Amino acid sequence: MEDGLGGVQSVLVLGGTSEIAIATLHRLIEDRTRRIVLAGRDLPRLHEVADDLRARGATTVECVTFDAVDTASHEGFIDDVFNRFGDIDLVLAAFGVLRDQHHAEQHAAAAVDVAQVNYVGAVSVLTPAAEALRAQGHGALVVLSSVAGERARKSNYVYGSSKAGLDTFARGLGDRLVGSGVHVMIVRPGFVHTRMTADMEPAPLATTPEAVADAIIAGLHARRGIIWVPVTMRPIMTVLRHLPRPIFRRLPI
Amino acid sequence: MKALLTGWGRTAPSAAEVVTPDDDDDVDRLLAQSGRRGAIARGLGRSYGDAAQNGGGTVINATGLAAVQAIDRDAGTIRVDAGMSLDELMHRLIPEGYFVPVTPGTRFVTVGGALAADIHGKNHHVEGSFANHVRSFTLHAPKETLVATPEHEAEVFWATAGALGLTGVVSETTFRLLPIETSRMLVDTERLDHLDLLMERMVEGDARYRYSVAWIDCLASGKSLGRSVLTRGDHAPLDALPPGAREQPLRYRAATRLAAPPWVPPGLLNRLTVAAFNEFWFRKAPRHAVERPESIPSFFHPLDGVRGWNRLYGTRGFVQYQYVVPDDATTTVRQSLERLSAARCPSFLAVLKRFGPGNPGPLSFPFAGWTLALDIPAGLASLGPLLDELDRLVVDAGGRVYLAKDSRLPPELVPVMYPELDRLRELRARLDPTGVLQSDLARRLQLL
Numbered sequence: 293m294e295d296g297l298g299g300v301q302s303v304l305v306l307g308g309t310s311e312i313a314i315a316t317l318h319r320l321i322e323d324r325t326r327r328i329v330l331a332g333r334d335l336p337r338l339h340e341v342a343d344d345l346r347a348r349g350a351t352t353v354e355c356v357t358f359d360a361v362d363t364a365s366h367e368g369f370i371d372d373v374f375n376r377f378g379d380i381d382l383v384l385a386a387f388g389v390l391r392d393q394h395h396a397e398q399h400a401a402a403a404v405d406v407a408q409v410n411y412v413g414a415v416s417v418l419t420p421a422a423e424a425l426r427a428q429g430h431g432a433l434v435v436l437s438s439v440a441g442e443r444a445r446k447s448n449y450v451y452g453s454s455k456a457g458l459d460t461f462a463r464g465l466g467d468r469l470v471g472s473g474v475h476v477m478i479v480r481p482g483f484v485h486t487r488m489t490a491d492m493e494p495a496p497l498a499t500t501p502e503a504v505a506d507a508i509i510a511g512l513h514a515r516r517g518i519i520w521v522p523v524t525m526r527p528i529m530t531v532l533r534h535l536p537r538p539i540f541r542r543l544p545i
Numbered sequence: 546m547k548a549l550l551t552g553w554g555r556t557a558p559s560a561a562e563v564v565t566p567d568d569d570d571d572v573d574r575l576l577a578q579s580g581r582r583g584a585i586a587r588g589l590g591r592s593y594g595d596a597a598q599n600g601g602g603t604v605i606n607a608t609g610l611a612a613v614q615a616i617d618r619d620a621g622t623i624r625v626d627a628g629m630s631l632d633e634l635m636h637r638l639i640p641e642g643y644f645v646p647v648t649p650g651t652r653f654v655t656v657g658g659a660l661a662a663d664i665h666g667k668n669h670h671v672e673g674s675f676a677n678h679v680r681s682f683t684l685h686a687p688k689e690t691l692v693a694t695p696e697h698e699a700e701v702f703w704a705t706a707g708a709l710g711l712t713g714v715v716s717e718t719t720f721r722l723l724p725i726e727t728s729r730m731l732v733d734t735e736r737l738d739h740l741d742l743l744m745e746r747m748v749e750g751d752a753r754y755r756y757s758v759a760w761i762d763c764l765a766s767g768k769s770l771g772r773s774v775l776t777r778g779d780h781a782p783l784d785a786l787p788p789g790a791r792e793q794p795l796r797y798r799a800a801t802r803l804a805a806p807p808w809v810p811p812g813l814l815n816r817l818t819v820a821a822f823n824e825f826w827f828r829k830a831p832r833h834a835v836e837r838p839e840s841i842p843s844f845f846h847p848l849d850g851v852r853g854w855n856r857l858y859g860t861r862g863f864v865q866y867q868y869v870v871p872d873d874a875t876t877t878v879r880q881s882l883e884r885l886s887a888a889r890c891p892s893f894l895a896v897l898k899r900f901g902p903g904n905p906g907p908l909s910f911p912f913a914g915w916t917l918a919l920d921i922p923a924g925l926a927s928l929g930p931l932l933d934e935l936d937r938l939v940v941d942a943g944g945r946v947y948l949a950k951d952s953r954l955p956p957e958l959v960p961v962m963y964p965e966l967d968r969l970r971e972l973r974a975r976l977d978p979t980g981v982l983q984s985d986l987a988r989r990l991q992l993l
Contacts, residue, residue, distance in 0.1 A: 293557070293595065293988050296556035296864045297928060297929045297932075299929065299953065379988060427601055430558070430559035430600035430601070430985070471560070472560050473549055473558055473600055
């Protein structure tokens with residue numbers, strides 16, 4: 293159960309090797325979280341993460357295989373997790389891919405892969421996950437979106453469009469679930485220093501997985517619907533969103 | 546009907562199917578028909594936390610079954626349906642010269658809820674908690690329906706006291722009433738400048754009063770730490786009333802004069818507003834007053850005058866934290882007040898009281914010692930670590946936290962605070978072998 297101060301006891305992470313997810317789990321374990329299910333493709337790496345989480349105080353950490361593109365398996369996967377582990381207080385959707393945009397511009401398969409994982413895979417797994425949370429009458433669903441979804445940039449529109457779809461889906465889902473006891477929170481980070489972005493030139497206001505984790509904890513506590521990390525991203529994106537296209541496309545971003 | 550429920554603190558909502566039984570048989574039927582996520586009874590929803598919530602399951606609204614079955618004037622007892630509220634009981638009983646044996650700070654609780662939380666009041670130091678005054682009750686458990694008294698089915702009787710509905714749904718309940726001559730209270734008030742003085746006065750004088758409680762300014766620090774207003778009193782005898790009032794000595798009126806607005810800005814109750822309120826509260830109390838007459842609502846239920854006062858804490862809600870530590874753990878009381886004061890914790894309802902001996906209920910909260918209760922806005926930053934620290938102080942002193950008010954205790958501390966928790970579990974194996982009775986609180990604290 294979530295407690296009166298937003299603490300959660302059990303967590304399912306979709307994309308269990310995500311650095312933002314791991315940083316968030318570290319913070320959650322300092323509070324009330326004891327039972328964790330890590331789902332992802334890379335089982336050996338998940339087991340390493342699990343060992344670290346146990347050392348930090350988690351009592352039960354299970355690793356399960358989850359592949360975002362294997363959409364046919366998702367419903368059964370969610371049923372299995374909720375049946376075996378009991379109530380899940382928090383589902384953290386942290387999986388996603390960021391392919392080289394130049395490559396994706398030339399190779400449809402790479403662009404489709406981004407759309408399949410980040411959007412189609414999310415729609416496929418979050419639908420049964422939201423239903424499972426609704427059935428237990430409580431819980432939080434945290435979705436890692438991105439400021440890239442706010443407005444398509446020429447340099448990053450493949451990834452950005454997948455996050456735009458995910459973000460819109462999650463907003464609608466959150467509105468539908470008002471009154472069901474399930475709280476959907478969308479996280480819109482700017483540039484985050486992670487493995488995924490290691491080869492990229494850091495954007496202004498670049499942030500860290502730890503800072504995103506702190507914002508997620510505070511957002512859960514306050515039951516926020518959307519959070520921006522850093523918070524200054526919100527006014528910046530509001531301005532960018534309203535720039536006329538001829539100006540926007542000339543910006544060096 | 547599907548409904549989103551919270552406790553009085555308005556934190557951690559969950560959605561459940563809320564059903565209102567038509568009669569006692571209906572209760573049995575609802576228990577039998579509840580699904581995998583079970584059922585729990587709910588009264589007027591005054592538990593601060595998640596005790597009467599059951600996300601994804603069934604919540605049995607017990608307030609529909611609320612008739613007075615009989616008053617036995619020879620025995621001085623009343624038999625009522627458990628959905629009856631103390632508010633309605635007072636309206637009926639006070640004009641007839643009776644008072645409820647125990648009342649908490651609100652009269653908007655049901656008899657069933659009073660037993661489930663084993664509520665205490667300002668008279669605990671001499672008269673104990675609610676279950677101490679109960680003669681018998683009917684318990685609808687999933688496996689059987691039975692009548693429990695302190696003599697017959699004593700284990701069921703005491704395990705139900707404070708078990709927050711986890712032994713079954715209580716229906717008919719018989720309990721002792723307190724005869725009164727008038728509806729007035731005679732109250733002695735003292736304003737005390739610091740904690741030592743307050744505790745000294747309580748130790749030395751509480752036994753002379755039926756009712757005693759102290760309000761503490763949690764924001765006071767240093768030499769003023771624990772500055773407080775101690776109020777103690779008893780029901781006024783007839784001859785204490787002025788001649789004009791003796792015509793209708795049992796006249797009772799309790800009105801809610803104000804209502805909190807449906808929406809208040811978050812952070813209305815902050816350090817500044819609470820400090821101002823506390824200063825006013827302290828200053829308005831007489832330095833020393835003896836046998837001042839007061840009405841029952843003003844003495845026992847001042848907050849009931851404001852309907853929906855819990856909304857004043859804004860959408861984030863608030864938590865109530867109440868602990869009891871043994872009589873000799875006065876340093877724990879001091880340390881906890883120091884922590885709260887250092888954290889500038891904006892609690893405008895901090896209450897210190899002495900408990901008398903507890904009862905055999907494994908989950909009944911009170912035992913002889915000091916109890917401190919606080920209301921704190923849930924949005925306060927670093928509240929979690931502060932309360933975790935208080936938990937440690939309380940556990941180290943051999944104390945416990947009141948589960949009926951809890952919304953954030955770590956589950957591993959429950960068996961430490963309530964070492965006889967297993968007695969409840971053993972009893973559930975008999976009364977509820979398939980685990981029908983469930984609640985958000987039971988899941989959160991791993992009580993089952």
